[in-house]
Amino acid sequence: MQHFFWILFHGKTLTNSQRDVHGLTGDVSCPRCESGIEDVNHLLRSCRVSIAVWENISRGVTTSTGFNDELDSWLASNLCNGKVVNSAPNYLQFALSLWFLWKWRCNKVFDATFSVHQSHNLIVNSFSREWLKANFIASAKITGFITVA
């Protein structure tokens, strides 16, 4: 996931429009909806597949700044949003959602039969809980809060 965010924030996400710039493809269309030019904004926000994921995952919370903001502002405001939703900080669910959008997009590229499970929120919530649990345990080990056998 760190690798994805490094690529995203350095403008290196290999969407089809970026791949076209580098001569890696002549097809800039979105592999998921096949109706838009796949750039980062389309990948993460304007694709109908992404919109469905956001609606399912966020229930409007992570889109509180709207999709009209510049992409960087939208990313920053949501990654700094510490409001707790479904027992997890909003920034965690937002970050996981971004990562899953990329992961599912890549799955679709390499497997044309791949389709995103309809319960996006359950998948993201499950990973959120696992992340929090793993980080609580790691944090507790450091502080000596719990004893690990």
Ligand SMILES: [Zn+2]
């Ligand atoms: Zn699309």
